[in-house]
Amino acid sequence: MYSGTMTPYDASALRSTAAKPPLVDGFGRVVTYLRVSVTDRCDLRCVYCMSEHMVFLPKAEVLTLEELDRLASTFVGLGVRKLRLTGGEPLVRRGFMILVEKLSRHLDTGALDELTLTTNGTQLDRYAADLARLGVRRINVSLDTLNPDLFAHITRGGDLARVLAGIEAARAAGLAVKINTVALKTDNAGEIPALISWAHGLGMDMTLIETMPMGEIDEDRTDQFLSLAEVRRDLESYWTLTDLPLTTGGPARYVRIAETGGRLGLITPLSHNFCEGCNRVRLTCTGVLHSCLGRDDANDLRAVLRGGADEVGLEAAIRTAIDAKPKGHDFHIEPGAAPALARHMSTTGG
Ligand code: SAM
Ligand code: SF4
Numbered sequence: 001m002y003s004g005t006m007t008p009y010d011a012s013a014l015r016s017t018a019a020k021p022p023l024v025d026g027f028g029r030v031v032t033y034l035r036v037s038v039t040d041r042c043d044l045r046c047v048y049c050m051s052e053h054m055v056f057l058p059k060a061e062v063l064t065l066e067e068l069d070r071l072a073s074t075f076v077g078l079g080v081r082k083l084r085l086t087g088g089e090p091l092v093r094r095g096f097m098i099l100v101e102k103l104s105r106h107l108d109t110g111a112l113d114e115l116t117l118t119t120n121g122t123q124l125d126r127y128a129a130d131l132a133r134l135g136v137r138r139i140n141v142s143l144d145t146l147n148p149d150l151f152a153h154i155t156r157g158g159d160l161a162r163v164l165a166g167i168e169a170a171r172a173a174g175l176a177v178k179i180n181t182v183a184l185k186t187d188n189a190g191e192i193p194a195l196i197s198w199a200h201g202l203g204m205d206m207t208l209i210e211t212m213p214m215g216e217i218d219e220d221r222t223d224q225f226l227s228l229a230e231v232r233r234d235l236e237s238y239w240t241l242t243d244l245p246l247t248t249g250g251p252a253r254y255v256r257i258a259e260t261g262g263r264l265g266l267i268t269p270l271s272h273n274f275c276e277g278c279n280r281v282r283l284t285c286t287g288v289l290h291s292c293l294g295r296d297d298a299n300d301l302r303a304v305l306r307g308g309a310d311e312v313g314l315e316a317a318i319r320t321a322i323d324a325k326p327k328g329h330d331f332h333i334e335p336g337a338a339p340a341l342a343r344h345m346s347t348t349g350g
Pocket of ligand 1: 042048049086088089090118140142180181210211213
């Protein structure tokens, strides 16, 4: 259980901001989705995400719970309808449930359609019921294998049983769970059909993700990169895949698999075909706003916040950042090359 220490919410402040013009970028895209990384820390060390001996940020650099709430709430006041909390591992951030409780007020007022999180699931069995009580309806759980030894290898020491217990607890609490799986050429390529069958058999959606060139890790990413076009061809050799029209404004394309009856998302971040519909921006745990996952554009909102800006100043800084959202991203993977982006996914929030 957790106890709240943050200041009470001022409902009138939110109401007064509700009618503000939406966040529209220089290309006419309306930003309605914010992902917030609440910590760069994690209890796992997935091989594609972190190096074995990650150096985490000093506490003073990371936004406080109050700062996270203020920033996220300002975005909600400017028309953001969906908030995803991520990390690092959000559930290892001390006081995380206090933040969820604070942010859930925007669900109560109707300002927010969805409050959700992406988690590795290791702590979920403790928090699932509270998440459901606070209005979280769906969560993404990252899981790359059902083999305990391979899981320990990919996460560098993780316990698969903890994650499976977490998923069970989430389902028991009534949360819809989507499984996120990074497609890894050397590790889980052969297991992907079994993972899909497992997830769909339990009524869970699943999304496959191509590795993205973010942050220095210990291995050569090109060794791990597995094209989802290749995975799709393989799946189509024994299953019937039908494209679904659903578009979320993100890099996922969805198919229905007739034989499993489930939905599969395919995230191919290296392709450019989703940028024109992009509706999302990301806030790092240090308060840097990245208006494009695939570029090094950055706006330091922590400096604005800690510089004493009032709401008007903060909103102006956010609008300036959104206005400059790049048209598209710039990923590339070349053998032996430095990552296209120096920052890690764990800082940016996946
Ligand atoms: N710790 C939580 C988790 O694992 O779900 C949330 C943060 S994690 C950075 C968010 C997602 O990013 C996970 O699904 C993870 O598999 C994915 N991810 C991390 N590094 C990646 C990379 N280099 N390429 C593609 N996906 C990555
Ligand atoms: Fe941690 Fe998630 Fe990165 Fe794995 S992918 S190391 S669980 S932040």
